Amino acid sequence: MTQVVSQLAVKPGCDLGQHRSAAELWAALPAELAGWLRPLANQIAKDILDGIALADPRYRSLLRRRGPGTLSESIKEAVSSCLDGIGDPLPRISRPALLGRRLGRAELAADGALDRLRAAIRLSGRIACEHLADAARRHRISGESLCALMEALFSTIGEISAAAAVEYSTGKARALTQQERRRHRLTELIVSGTTATERATASLAEALRWQLPDRVAVAVLEPVVPRIDLRPPRFDEQVLVDLGQPEPRVITADPRRHLDPADGALTGWRAVVGPLVPFTEAPVSLHWARRTLGCLQDGSIKGGDVVWAHEHLSTLWLLSDDFLTAELSRRSLRPLDALPGPDRLTLTETLFVWLQNRCSTTETAGRLRLHRQTVHNRVKTLRALFGAGLDDPGQRLEMLIALRARRLRLSER
Template identity: 30%
Template sequence: MTSEAQSFPEAVADAMRAELPMVAERAVEAIIVAVPGYADAFQGPMGRKISGAVELTLRGFLQLAAAGGTADAGTPGGPVVEAAYALGRGEARSGRSMDALLAAYRVGARVSWRDMSATAVAAGLGPESTARFAELVFAYIDRLSAASVAGHADELASSGRARERLLERLAQGLLVGSPHAELVEAAQRAEWAPPRTLTVVVLPAARAQGALVSLDARTLRSTEEVPEIEGMPDRTVLLVPDAEGPARPALLRSLEGREAVVGPARPWWEASGSYARVLRALRLGMVPEERAPLDTDARLAELVLRADEEALTDLRARVLAPLEGLGDTAREKLTETLRSWLLHHGRRDQVAADLFVHPQTVRYRMTQLRQLYGPGLEDPATVLELTVALGVALPARSSDDDEG
């Protein structure tokens, strides 16, 4: 770069260097006019940083431009690049895009070039060197712009990852039932506005991302593994805001075909109760249908009856003891009839329709049952025990159950 160094002598650099404070001041004034978004920013600490950065940038450029063959004036030095990078990060922390800063760079470069080139020409810089000077100025600004863009992107990525970690910790605290005060503090740290309620949804991990597209943007996702359940694939937990009441059908529709299990809506700080309900349903072997999600709110009676499977088995064995002397087929038919009779409050036609048999068949079977149970079928306590014991659906009937 020796020829370029000769075309940009130290005397010219000295003349421009003397003008730097005024050039920087005029550049800042022009930026405020051209980029109104910076009018307030220049009044505070950010303004002092930008003003100082303008002069530092110009001084660094002149130092490189006058360095002869030892440097390329289009490549900013370390401190200048670091300052530009820090400006980009500052913009991200302030919640602004890069548009304003890049506009400020363009305005600052134009004003600086206009004033500095006038000084350079007055100090004896020739046309060819002045043109080269223009190229170097704008190449220099391009490098600084790139550094600021990198700083902005890095800050967004860093803050995004940090917030994700905070949201994950909040989700985990909600699932394990952390104290209310701790949850409020965790929500504040994560900048997460608590909803009225949260509804826990557990679904295969591979289907979670697709579900999130149609859910409330405040939906939390836990990265903790769901306790292993035999025969179940890896599952993910979502905590969906305000999906109670009229909003619940929309949630269920959005989860169709995703093998989801949906808990009840609970006050947001009590979401652990919704999670416990879902886990209980899964451990009991309750699974979604082919397309529809498993809505635990629609299966409350079954969940209650199966809360203690061993006790239910014992109760069922005791109340069905009068049928023990029958053959398997007869016992199954009478048990099925007794269950339908209890659920339909003895309405013979409804029982017949439920069992796909003739009403006379229902009458015949109930006669048999009354003979086996005696006055027990009229005893409220016995009827209650039978209803509880038979409330959970019995195994499907075999195909040879025909009866006229």
């Protein structure tokens, strides 16, 4: 249809400056728009679901569920309800608020974050906006009607976001008992590391009957079973546990005893433990626990139910500064980088194993499962490339560090 609809206008008495609900704004739109926009409902809902799943993979399992009350059906109902409400003389109960409450409850149940949910809601609005703007161009909808249409959409997104935030925050507060709130606050104070909180820390610790230790280790927890089957870890009173964070935390003065996987306290969880440090340096322990978890997740290190940061110090050090490791690699391995691909890979592997085995050709041949003469020839080529640097202990150390860092970087990909 190519009819110009510049005559379509918002219903009389519906001043755009007046505050009204989303349902009233949809009802105030010209009824003629409904015939063009309602057929888009399914495609808009589908693109919103696909867009959210693509932008944040953590939502995929929730969005795959089908049936009444699920998130995917709630989103479809909300889209249809808005478009069905165009020009409706009797605005119905607003679906956006209902959807927002469902989203807030679902995010809380999944132990998610409110900021993450708000980002998904904003993305939904952008996707719907693109569809409606495209329809407006195709049907040559008047500027006044287009402005009213966008106001209705933005009001809908605002109502969804507000309802989700209220539901999430209310549920979160309801779930925390007074003692849990104290533990949550005490954990936050300890890992903040600011001296201004010393009195508050001591007061909270006394209220919890938690003795302030001289040294602590901070661990972050990662679920290793589906959330639906997950149970809170079980620790004694001298272990602080805060499960209200995106990365649940544990603070203990005796990590070897409290985080022993044999006692069953961590069933369903993996603990990544930072180093044992003076109490006031708890933020340092948390930092290295997080870094170790990141290396574990990207494959740079391997681990079981409990992973100790102090057992991976060289890996953490090599991956702690991208610029310095890249510069060291570029400077110390420049002769290799100038070679064509196959030769570079072969000689790089040989150099790494040769340096690891105290420059022994025999041991290198055994590790690589090659004839000793083959390794001898490769080392001869390496000497031609690196010259006297291959006999310098300092340069050999730099080469070994650079090669180790390069292998760790490759394992992250």
